[in-house]
Each structure stands twice: as C-alpha cells, then as structure tokens.
Amino acid sequence: MPSDEIQGRTALLLIDIQNGFVNETLWGLSRSNPSFEKNAALILDTYRSLISSTGSATSSPHKIIHIAHASLFDDSPLHPKSPGYSFQSFAAPKPDELVISKGVNSAFIGTNLEEVLRSHFQNGNGKLFIIGLSTDHCVSTTTRMAGNLWVADARNEKGERGEHGEVILVQDATAAWKKTEDGFDAELVHKVHVESLREFASILNTENTENVVGLWKSWL
Template sequence: MPAHNSKTALIMVDVQDAFLDYKPWGTARSNPRFEHNAGALLAAYRQLVSFAPTSHKLIHINHASVNPDAPLHPSAPGFAFQTFARPHPEELVITKNVNSAFIGTNLESVLREHYGVEGGELYIAGLTTDHCVSTTTRMAGNLKVVGQGGEVVFIEDATATFKKDETSPYDAETVHGVHAESLREFASVRKTDEVIERWRLRSGDR
C-alpha cells in the first residue's frame, strides 16, 4: 500500500443514463446496490478533495458512441450522466469512444502529471464491470500510471453489469463476479466500505 499521504485519484466510468434501461445491454443487472455505493463513494471522495485539493483528483469518464443510433451517442438522451453522478463544475470530464478510458484521450498524461514521481493510489468504479471498467483497470495496471509502488484499486461493489440474454447460462452476478476476480492480477479488489474508511483515515475524520 502506498504511503498514507500519497496522492489519489478516483475515476468514475460511464455512469450514464443509457444504462438505466437494461434492454440494449441484456436482461438483468447485477449489484442492486450500485447506485447507493457509487453515490457514497462520490460523497466521501469529494470530502477528501476538499481536505487536500491538490492531492486528490476526481475524474468522470463518459462514453460517446460513434454510432448515431446507439444509446450512448452524444445526441441521445442516454449520453447524460445519471443524476446522482453528475460532475461538479470544477471536476474533470474526459470523453472516450472505446472501452478503455486511456485510448484516444489524455487520461494517461493527466494521471502521470498528477502523481509525478511519487506515485499513489488510483480508484476505479462505474459501468460496466466487464467492459469499460475492466478494460480501463487492466490498462491502468499495465501502464503503471500510479508509478512504481503505487496501487490501482478496483471497487467491486461500486460497479455493475448485465446478463447478456435469456439463453445465457450465466446470470448477471456470475458475469460480475468472474470479471471482478480476474482483475486481481491488475489491481487490488476492494469493497466500498473499506475504501471509504481508508479515505476517512486520510482526512483525519475518525
């Protein structure tokens, strides 16, 4: 684990209105507590940012499909951030067109500039577990954007995914769990409560 006073960043991936409608993505969603947990993360992290603004960075990722008929096309209502996850004016928003938030964006340079030579912790949550969140987590680990000795943290219960269709033998929770488990080679896999407790200790809020 990095030093107690190291820099951190939280990436919230694709928490957009299009995912409120399951039909384009599958037949059922995993993790009914996604909204609760992701909202709690945002509230706790914003408190951490207020405690030390230069040490902590909140980054919102949104997906802009190049297909004009897609639910995540910028012209579609589903492109908007979900109400509970709307960025504040001072928070960074990065738009991507593929699964990884690092491809075709400045995310890597933003993080390297933020961490500098000291490294730190990168927390990742959002939608969906097996697509954009997983791909972004894997690339963060491969690129070592947190520096040597830094830590990428995948917040498992602040993500969600879908059962792909009725004929699939794998329900949404199975898809979610297997993909979360597979990320252990690239990141620490944590729960919302333990991450928030770590942040509280950093800010001195006991």
C-alpha cells in the first residue's frame, strides 16, 4: 500500500485478545459475532502491512499496541500466572510491538497508555482504532475514556484541546457474551453497547480484505 495514500498518525489498540476468553466454562458458549477472530486477524495483518510500508515499528506514523488484562484474582484464567493470560495465537504480539498490562476494565487506569498515545500522536490530532474483548466491558470502558480524555485530539502548549482527532471502534472486530442471569442474548448485548458508544467514537465495520484496505484509505 503506497504510503502517500495514508495521511496522519494512527494507532491500533487490541484489547484483551487472550486465551482466557476461550474458557467456555467461565464465559459460556453464547458469544456474539462469530467472525470476531477472522476480522481482528485481518485488521492486524493489514495494519502490520501498513507499518512495513511506512517504516519500521519505531519510525512509522502508525503504531500497534496490545493490551493484556492481568487479573488480581489467583483463580482467574486471566491471572498473569495462568496459561489463559497469554495472547491468542492470531493476535500474538511481535517483538517490536508494545504490550501494556492493566488490572481493571480501562486500559488507561494504572498504565502509561495515555502518555504513549499522546507521544505517538506528537500532541497533534490522530486516529485511534480499537478492537478486542469484550464489547461491554474493557472495550466499552476504554473507548469511553479515550473519548473523554481526548487522546486523539491535538493539544497546545497550555494543554488545551485543539484540532479534533478520532477514536474509532471497529464493531465487528469485538465480541460480547450472553448475560445468563437476566437472559440477554449475546448479540443484543453487543449491539446495545456499540450503539451507546457512538457518542464517544466513530463506528466502523470490516468484513473482508477489500473493506479493511478501504478503511485505511478512507479514514487515515
């Protein structure tokens, strides 16, 4: 992909795509968006191609950041000592890609993510793409905070908000689970939470390679 087709600085944030979420005993069989893995892998592969066409991981205006949930509970499949803490194979970070661990729903709490993004965007406006798990928990919380913190917006020397950037949620590269206690279907949970995030982010789809490539050309 020619670099002159891609303008500005962007980042791809992959949230909690870990093996612990494959635990059917804990999460159940009813999950939204059966195409989650395919779409997330496609976006990651396309983004890696974008980075390689615009420099190295350190010099490119595009950045990949993996978030891992490090549960504080010893019996959690997402505890750092559990095999479930590791990333799913299709989303495993490369050695030159940044990994940030968090202990709560928001990837901004107790981490340096905000600092990393502002530094990458060079205090200018950028575009932050968000994918991962789960739509109604860590994806939702992180998306809301990204919007509230204006992490993709430019800042002047006084720290005042300048030109607006964009937080973008790729809705079919996220997934949610059924709420068994109240019987809310997984797809309903997914759709309601995506709709509620429209006030904090732009919402995009990606269904195939052509759409993903078009996404970069249209939005970056």
